[in-house]
Every structure is written in structure tokens, then in C-alpha cells.
Amino acid sequence: MHLSIRHTTRYRYDSPLANAMQQLRLTPQDCAGQKVVDWSIDARGMDRATSYRDAFENIVHMVSSDDNIETVEITASGTVETQDTAGVVGFEKGAAPVRIFTRVTPLTKSNQAIRRLANLVGEDDQLSGFHALMHAIREKVEYKIGVTDTHSTAASALSSGEGVCQDHAHIFIAAARSISVPARYVSGYLLLEDEQASEAHHAWAEVYLPNLGWVGFDISNEICPTDRYVRLTTGLDSRSAAPIRGIQLGGTEENLQVEVDVLQAAHQQQQ
Numbered sequence: 001m002h003l004s005i006r007h008t009t010r011y012r013y014d015s016p017l018a019n020a021m022q023q024l025r026l027t028p029q030d031c032a033g034q035k036v037v038d039w040s041i042d043a044r045g046m047d048r049a050t051s052y053r054d055a056f057e058n059i060v061h062m063v064s065s066d067d068n069i070e071t072v073e074i075t076a077s078g079t080v081e082t083q084d085t086a087g088v089v090g091f092e093k094g095a096a097p098v099r100i101f102t103r104v105t106p107l108t109k110s111n112q113a114i115r116r117l118a119n120l121v122g123e124d125d126q127l128s129g130f131h132a133l134m135h136a137i138r139e140k141v142e143y144k145i146g147v148t149d150t151h152s153t154a155a156s157a158l159s160s161g162e163g164v165c166q167d168h169a170h171i172f173i174a175a176a177r178s179i180s181v182p183a184r185y186v187s188g189y190l191l192l193e194d195e196q197a198s199e200a201h202h203a204w205a206e207v208y209l210p211n212l213g214w215v216g217f218d219i220s221n222e223i224c225p226t227d228r229y230v231r232l233t234t235g236l237d238s239r240s241a242a243p244i245r246g247i248q249l250g251g252t253e254e255n256l257q258v259e260v261d262v263l264q265a266a267h268q269q270q271q
Contacts, residue, residue: 039078087224
């Protein structure tokens with residue numbers, strides 16, 4: 001499948017910025033199940049951006065905005081060819097050591113309730129166990145927008161019984177790490193049914209299994225990622241895998257607007 005993606009982020013301020021810098025993790029990479037056909041980023045300062053790979057092998061562009069502006073707009077777009085691998089990304093070379101993904105962060109700290117969920121994962125058949133964990137989390141945490149924020153932890157989301165894909169992924173990751181299984185956060189894109197517009201990028205989790213390598217689980221939709229998914233970034237949690245992170249001087253009352261369109265490429269639909 002060929003997926004056409006357009007991801008626009010706008011920041012508006014009530015007074016002009018003195019300076020702004022953003023780390024853009026907005027470049028998907030080739031991996032099992034996906035191949036980037038074309039991709040570009042349109043952002044103020046992109047022509048003089050510094051590019052590098054972070055500790056998790058994400059491609060990062062560091063851009064700065066001009067003085068005295070009240071709006072910052074960043075658009076990433078392109079086409080990615082995808083295949084259904086039943087969520088299996090496999091073994092990767094040159095990436096961060098697998099053991100780093102057992103590190104607990106403030107957002108993925110477990111508690112007694114999360115550790116009880118982790119008991120669903122046995123030693124003999126971990127793959128089936130993680131499927132059971134995915135369904136159990138989704139049963140306990142209803143998908144509901146606006147009840148959590150970027151600072152919400154895995155424990156607080158589980159306790160409230162409501163959250164979004166970010167919260168589902170954090171709980172899953174916290175449970176996996178509590179039994180010493182490497183787990184990482186994935187930010188990316190999802191082609192919704194009937195090609196509906198997304199309110200934001202999507203998120204899911206991956207665990208490392210000795211016989212399969214990295215395997216993805218979309219807890220919110222209770223499936224392993226298919227050819228309707230595009231992986232963008234990975235990290236320890238939503239903060240380290242955030243597509244855009246930045247700092248700014250000046251400006252008041254930041255207003256954020258995110259638009260994500262994922263469509264099946266027109267030329268493929270006509271075949």
C-alpha cells in the first residue's frame with residue numbers, strides 16, 4: 001500500500017517571539033514493512049537546519065525561527081510504501097542497545113496495579129502474553145480525548161480508567177519493563193477507516209522478543225500494526241519520541257493546532 005501523509009503543526013502567539021528553536025523528528029525511515037518513496041519538511045529556517053541522529057537513531061533537524069514572528073508553521077509530507085508484517089519490525093543494526101529500553105522514566109514508572117497486569121505475560125509464550133496484556137489495558141482504560149495531557153503518567157492513566165493512545169502505550173511499556181522486557185514508544189501515522197482526518201499523530205508500543213526482535217502493539221485499536229501504519233520516531237516514552245520539541249523566548253498565550261492527513265495514494269486507488 002502507498003500512503004500519502006501531510007502533517008502540519010501551527011503555533012500562534014498573542015505577542016511576537018524573540019526567538020524559537022525546534023527539534024524536528026519528522027522524517028520516517030525505511031524499515032521492515034515500510035519504504036519511504038518521497039518526503040520533505042517545510043519550516044522556517046529549514047534551509048539552514050542542523051541535522052543529526054539522536055540516541056534512538058531518529059533523524060533530527062534543528063531549526064530556528066526569525067525574530068518578531070507570531071506564527072510558526074511546520075509541514076512534513078510525503079509518500080510511504082507499506083506492507084503488513086503483523087507488527088514485526090525484527091532485529092535492527094546500528095540502533096541504540098536494546099537494554100536501554102528497560103530504563104524506567106517518570107512517565108513509564110510502574111505501580112502495583114501495572115505489575116499485576118504484567119503477570120499476564122508468561123515466560124513460555126510471551127507473544128501471546130503481550131496480546132493478552134494489550135487487550136487487558138484497553139478493557140481497563142477507555143479511549144477518551146481531553147482527560148489526560150502530555151504530563152500524565154502510566155499509573156495515573158490506569159487509575160483514572162480513561163486516556164488516549166499515548167496513555168495506553170505508556171501503561172503497556174511500564175508493564176513490560178516491570179518484568180525486564182525491553183519496550184519502546186513509537187510515534188507515527190495511521191490510515192483510519194474511510195480515510196478520516198486525524199486529530200494528531202498516532203502512538204503505539206513495541207517490545208523486544210528474543211525470537212522475533214521488535215514487535216508492535218497498538219493498544220488503542222487492539223491490533224498489531226499493519227500496512228495502514230507508518231513508523232516515525234521511537235524513544236523511551238512520548239517525550240523522547242515527540243515529533244516536535246522546542247523552546248522559545250517571548251510570545252504569550254501559545255495556541256497549538258495540529259492537522260494530520262493520511263490517505264491511500266490516488267494512483268493506487270485507481271488500480
